[in-house]
Amino acid sequence: xxxxxxxxxxxxxxxxxxxxxxxxxxxxxxxxxxxxxxxxxxxxxxxxxxxxxxxxxxxxxxxxxxxxxxxxxxxxxxxxxxxxxxxxxxxxxxxxxxxxxxxxxxxxxxxx
Numbered sequence: 001x002x003x004x005x006x007x008x009x010x011x012x013x014x015x016x017x018x019x020x021x022x023x024x025x026x027x028x029x030x031x032x033x034x035x036x037x038x039x040x041x042x043x044x045x046x047x048x049x050x051x052x053x054x055x056x057x058x059x060x061x062x063x064x065x066x067x068x069x070x071x072x073x074x075x076x077x078x079x080x081x082x083x084x085x086x087x088x089x090x091x092x093x094x095x096x097x098x099x100x101x102x103x104x105x106x107x108x109x110x111x112x
Contacts (some may be wrong), residue, residue, distance in 0.1 A: 002064055004047070004109075006100070007071030008031045009039040016069065017041040030061060030072060054095030062107035070100060070112060 003020055003027040007013040008029025020027045021043040029044040031037060037046040054070050062068070074092035082088040104112050 001066050002026045002028070003067045003069060004028045004061055004065045005044075005069045006049075006052075006069060007073065008041075008044060009035055016071070017044050019094045028061065031087055036066060051093045052096035052100075054091065054099050056099055058098060058100055058103040059107065062103060063111060065104075065107065065109050067090070067111040068100070068104050068109055069099065070097060072096075 003025055005013055005017055005020075005027060008017050008027075009031065013029065017027050017029055018041050020038050021041060027041075027044045028047050030049050031038045031040065032051060033048055038043075040046055049058065049061055052074075074089050080088075095098050101112055
C-alpha cells in the first residue's frame with residue numbers, strides 16, 4: 001500500500017508516519033517549499049507541495065498513491081496576523097481540502 005500523508009511534519013503526522021513505516025507501508029509525506037526534508041521521519045519519501053489552498057496542485061504527489069491521510073490544516077494561532085483569520089481558515093481548511101479530494105478522485109486513489 002502507498003500512502004500520502006499531508007501534514008507529515010506535524011505532531012500527529014510524525015507519529016503516524018513512524019507507525020506506518022514500522023508496519024512496512026510505503027509513505028510519502030508532504031513538505032512546504034520552506035521546510036527541510038530532514039523534518040520528516042526516516043523512511044518517509046518527501047514530496048513538496050505549495051501551501052494548501054483551492055489552487056494547490058496535487059498531481060505529482062498523488063501519482064501511484066492508494067490512500068491519502070489528510071492532516072495538513074491551518075490551526076488556531078494566537079494573535080493571528082491575518083486581516084480576517086476566518087477567511088484564511090476557510091481558504092486553507094475548506095477550499096484546500098476540497099481541491100485535494102477532487103484531485104484524489106481523478107488520480108484513482110481509493111481512500112481519503
